[in-house]
Amino acid sequence: MPAVADTILTGARVRTLDPDRPSATAVAVKDGRILAVGDGSDVRDWRGAGTEIVDLAGATLTPGLVDGHSHPSLGMEMATGLDLSRCRDLEELRIALAGAARAAGPGDWVVAHGLDHNAFGGRPIHHDLIDPALAGVPAFIRLYDGHSALASGPALAAAGITGPQAFDQRAHVVCCPDGHPTGHLVEFAAMSLMDHVLPRESEAVRSERLLGLLRDMAASGLTGAHVMDLQDPGVLDLLAGIEESGELPVRLRIAPWCMPGTDEEGLDHLIEMQGTHGRRWRVGGVKFFMDGTVEGGTAWLEHPDCHGQGTEAFWPDPAAYTRAVHHLARAGVRTATHAIGDAAVRHVLDTVELLDGPALRSLHRIEHIETAPDSQIPRFARLGVAASMQPTHLAYTRADHRDEWSKRVGEERAGRAWRCRDLRDAGAVLVLGSDWPIAHYDPREVLATARLRRLPGQPETEPVTVGQALTGLMALEGYTSHSARSVGEQDVAGRIASGYRADLTAFAVDPVTAPADELGEAPVTLTMTGGAVVHRA
Incomplete structure (x- = not known):
């Protein structure tokens, strides 16, 4: 018995x-x-x-859903303040900012997030477009891609940003021909110039917000997340503090960043961090960036975008990236590399191919893969490199290619956007996720979009590259069995079998066979993490 x-x-x-x-x-x-x-x-x-x-x-019970690419802690900072995601043009943006400025008290800032590049209507991003609406109140606006921001004139003055600056990574303070900054800050190093003047929450508030976010994630059916950042080591203390008085409702597997300029001592420190853990969080892997974003002009492309940009890697010396990945791989450390453009994807695959043997090659993932040519698709399965993609990013593009992303890359590259189905059909491991806060963390929305190639509940929207749609089973596997395989946990997670973790998700509908639009809003009946019910409808 x-x-x-x-x-x-x-x-x-x-x-x-x-x-x-x-x-x-x-x-x-x-x-x-x-x-x-x-x-x-x-x-x-x-x-x-x-x-x-x-x-x-x-109800339909499945293995617990795991978001393959998320930023719970960093995302709380990125998603602070006024949500501008619904602003479709400059008029709506100015109205929103003016309202926030009127509500601001003495010394307050307007901090906002989620602004779509398309709201500028093709105009160059400049603080002159928003300063009159703010009436002197300093403002810092994170754009939806998470890799760029707009600072108002008074905000630039407060931070002491007066002109161009040099960085180890591919980042820049965009300036006018006369050398004055436009307020457009591209990539993390440039945006971080604002950190010392921006309002910051207390640790107690951060802890409360993080726990609340993870509870909301569990209510959407998530039992885990692959966390693609650890900028602030204090986050580990935050998680440990939460576990002193309770449990995390969602497992977190955390990959610290490795940025250009990291020397051998820094790489060895990342190696030493591996395996640091609590009950439901663990440091596992390292996150790299091979490029930035298409809209910001920092995706690394084989040929320039329509503005003549996109021909440079995030690592000014791509060979240094290769050496860093090899150093970590030889120590058995898994890596995940942000690579959006076709040149970035190729370089990561080239880097992995230079490793000696399948054991070292299978330690690696590529994140995003927004555009890739036919020649690169078979290499994923052949090298054992997992593909990690976020179908709901399609919401920022249009099937008629009149959006900023498509115009930047051009018709040919826009025609091979987010090739989820081609990668699966080629035998690749395909992990699905949200990249929260870039898109919503709700896995039902991601699962549905993977099948529809548009957001659920929007039947009037024309699908983007509809031939790349996944089946319902493929989409579910992307949140379960393929997610587990991508981090080497296929023997303990990703299926319902004796001895596996009791991480389980129950849907009111069958996520494989239910109409995708219905799945997008179907109730989650129960979420169980580590044998404990963390959500029950």
Whole structure:
């Protein structure tokens, strides 16, 4: 007789993603692991006096969903203040900023986020476009891509930014021909020049906000996230502090950044950090950037964009990036590299191909992959490099290619945007995620968009590169089994089988077969992380 379960989930349609037993109706859980998988008739064998029975009443139970690319802590900072994501043009932007400026008290700033590049209508980004609406109140606006910002004239003065500056990474303070800054700050090093003057929350407020965010993520069906940043080491203390008095509702696997200029001592420090952990968080992997964004002119492209930009890597010396990745790989450290442009994708694959043997090559992922030619697609599976993509980023483009992203890259490259299906059909591991706060963390929205090639609930919107749509099963695998494979956790996560983590998500509809628009707003019946129910509808 098997051991007595702590919890039994029954009355479900179980999609196990386990080829040895694809379906079931009941799952037993003990000590945070799956004890057994079976049918209703097995429940009496698993049940004891203290066993909790949860009747899912026909819901579909899947392995716990894991966001393959998220920024919970950094995202809280990036998503602070006024949400400008609904501003479609300069008039709407100015109205929103004027309202915030009127509400500001003495010494206050207007801090905002989520602004779409398309709101500028093709005009060069300049603080003169917003300063009159702000009436002297300093403002700092993060654009939706997370790689650029607009600072008002008074904000530039407060930070002491008066002209161009040099950086180790590919970043710049955009200036007019006369040398005066426009307020457009491109990439992290340039944006960080504002850090010392921007308002900052207390640690207590940050902790409360982070825990609230993770609870909301769990309510959307997430049981984990691959966190693609660790700029502030204090975040680990924040997580440890939360675990002193409770549990994280979502597992976090954290990959610190490795930026240009990192020497061998810095690389060894990243190696030493690996495995640092709490109960539900762990440092695992290192995050690189090979380029920036198309809209910011910093994606690394094989041929220039329509403004003559995009021909330079984020690492001024791409060979230094290759040496850094090899140093980490030889120590067994997994890497994830942000690569949006076709040249960036190629260079990362070239870097991996130079490693000696499949064991070292299989440690790596490429994030985003917004445009890639036919020649690069088969290399992912051949080299064992996982592809990590965010289907909801399609919301910033249009099928008619009249958006800023498409105009920048041109018709040919826009025609091969976000090639999710081609990568899957070529045999690649394909991880799906949100890149929150760049797009919403709700996995239902991502799963639906992966199938529709547009956001759910918007049938009037023409799909973008519709031939790249995934099946419902492929999309689910991108949040479960493929997510686990991409970080080497395929033996403990990503399927419902005995001995695996009891990280589980229950939907009111079948996420594989339900119409995608319906899935986008379907209730999440239950979320379980480590055998504990962290959300129940």
